Amino acid sequence: MIEFRDLYKAFGANRVLEGFTLEVRDGETMVIIGYSGTGKSVAIKHVVGLLEPDAGQVAVDGQVVAELSRAALTGLRATIGFVFQFAALFDSMTIFDNVALGLRRRPGISEGDIASRVAEALALVDLAGTERLMPAELSGGMRKRVGLARAIALKPRYLLYDEPTTGLDPVTSAVIDQLIVRTREALGVTSVVITHDMRSAYTVGDRIAMLYRGRIRQVGTVAEIRATADPVVRQFIEGRPDGGRAAERASLSQTGQELGLEGVDA
Amino acid sequence: MVTSLGRRSIGLVTGFGQFGRFLGNVARALPDVRTWGGLTAQQMRRLGVDSLPIALFIAAFTGIVLALLASYVMTGAVPPYLVGTLVTKTITMELGPVLTGLALAGRVGANIAAELGTMRVTEQVDALETLAYNPYAFLVIPRVLAGLVMFPVVVAFAMGMGIFTGWLTATNLLPITNAEFMRGARLFFMPFDVWYGLLKSASFGFVITLIGCHLGLATRGGAEGVGRATTRTVVYSAEMILVLDAYWAVTLLRGHFQ
Ligand SMILES: Nc1ncnc2c1ncn2[C@@H]1O[C@H](COP(=O)(O)OP(=O)(O)OP(=O)(O)O)[C@@H](O)[C@H]1O
Ligand SMILES: [Mg+2]
Numbered sequence: 001m002i003e004f005r006d007l008y009k010a011f012g013a014n015r016v017l018e019g020f021t022l023e024v025r026d027g028e029t030m031v032i033i034g035y036s037g038t039g040k041s042v043a044i045k046h047v048v049g050l051l052e053p054d055a056g057q058v059a060v061d062g063q064v065v066a067e068l069s070r071a072a073l074t075g076l077r078a079t080i081g082f083v084f085q086f087a088a089l090f091d092s093m094t095i096f097d098n099v100a101l102g103l104r105r106r107p108g109i110s111e112g113d114i115a116s117r118v119a120e121a122l123a124l125v126d127l128a129g130t131e132r133l134m135p136a137e138l139s140g141g142m143r144k145r146v147g148l149a150r151a152i153a154l155k156p157r158y159l160l161y162d163e164p165t166t167g168l169d170p171v172t173s174a175v176i177d178q179l180i181v182r183t184r185e186a187l188g189v190t191s192v193v194i195t196h197d198m199r200s201a202y203t204v205g206d207r208i209a210m211l212y213r214g215r216i217r218q219v220g221t222v223a224e225i226r227a228t229a230d231p232v233v234r235q236f237i238e239g240r241p242d243g244g245r246a247a248e249r250a251s252l253s254q255t256g257q258e259l260g261l262e263g264v265d266a
Numbered sequence: 267m268v269t270s271l272g273r274r275s276i277g278l279v280t281g282f283g284q285f286g287r288f289l290g291n292v293a294r295a296l297p298d299v300r301t302w303g304g305l306t307a308q309q310m311r312r313l314g315v316d317s318l319p320i321a322l323f324i325a326a327f328t329g330i331v332l333a334l335l336a337s338y339v340m341t342g343a344v345p346p347y348l349v350g351t352l353v354t355k356t357i358t359m360e361l362g363p364v365l366t367g368l369a370l371a372g373r374v375g376a377n378i379a380a381e382l383g384t385m386r387v388t389e390q391v392d393a394l395e396t397l398a399y400n401p402y403a404f405l406v407i408p409r410v411l412a413g414l415v416m417f418p419v420v421v422a423f424a425m426g427m428g429i430f431t432g433w434l435t436a437t438n439l440l441p442i443t444n445a446e447f448m449r450g451a452r453l454f455f456m457p458f459d460v461w462y463g464l465l466k467s468a469s470f471g472f473v474i475t476l477i478g479c480h481l482g483l484a485t486r487g488g489a490e491g492v493g494r495a496t497t498r499t500v501v502y503s504a505e506m507i508l509v510l511d512a513y514w515a516v517t518l519l520r521g522h523f524q
Pocket of ligand 1: 041
């Protein structure tokens, strides 16, 4: 279980998370949606201790991440797969080494096992045979899928996907969605998926949470979100240029400027 | 004026604070031999291959100039074989280490800062951490150890090259025979000279790679940030080389004078 408890995080004057609270239950896939720049990536980076909260906590299996010792944090990280929004492949290493790196960390796993796990993970993202290439030789979408393979190869207990399908063609997106669903069925993994793509959100999610202005605006099952009465959430899931958010913005624009929020969702 | 001075000194103090924290993280990563052990050899090879050509190039020309300069300065006043003395002493004790160090601050230091800076802004460092690696063990220690070990090796080659071209110049362009040059080189030779030059080189290698790693990992803000980290690495490294050079002279040479 991953719990975000009343999380606050600011970068200088830019207050990103303000009372972010969310519970991800064991075995479920939680989708987080929200406008660009609202802090979705910032929120999940707290789960693996890449960022520390200004206030509040993130707990994984009851362990508060920011309070863990270095060794305990390393142990926790070994159980979590993280798919970065921009892949974050090691550009001085081959695709094989990129995917193998995390596995090499595991005690008692032979090079032969590593090679087969890497091949298996690459096949899952439809990139079999790219082992010897360098990241620079791949397209953006291919790199993204290598990032996915790198996380899945670890067979972790938790998987955090930061926009796994953004920038992929519709068919590849659907393949990745399927992969997320299948990974969950095969490994029983607990996942958080950040996405803008509502079709993908409905396919992979058990529940959907919308992050808005630093906190969760609404969280519910796919059916509940699809039937939402909240105008802000409605506008987002329907992708309309005007709606609840525009109306709210007009009334809040004064406050928004004082809070330095203008331009955040430009 | 005063406020800008104040701001700069605050910047300096926080800068040292960050560097101190960086050193602490590096020290804590030292027991993780399993991670850095295998990577160090690779970094050593890379550093050697990267820096040897430029070091030899610089040393070759320094040797030529030194021989001519020595003979010009001492014409008539002292026996010509002292050209051999001057060339060997200056190359081993001062110009070999310092000129190589300055050149490698640009080559190796900038390289490290750009590489780690890019890894930082493209989240590769974060990715390493999520894969349960300690970036200080994985990235920093191999590079710093490589600097510590390989700088003296590279400088040793540079010393050889400088003395060789100095000898070549003296015996071909100057009225100095091979025997005279050799006599001068041997006359005042002390093993200490070589150790002194190599120790200095090791300290330069240590400091350049540390600064490059620190500023690289501390990079913020895209390509521009990487550029800034790179330039600052070269500037700080060059300054530190000159400071260290003076430090070693004061601590190790003064005793011999008295
Ligand atoms: N390391 C950082 N330093 C300073 N500011 C940051 C940092 N990381 C994120 N921010 C800021 O935090 C805000 C939220 O960023 P974040 O990347 O979480 O957005 P997001 O919801 O993931 O958006 P997108 O959907 O576009 O990926 C942005 O205003 C961003 O500028
Ligand atoms: Mg993001």
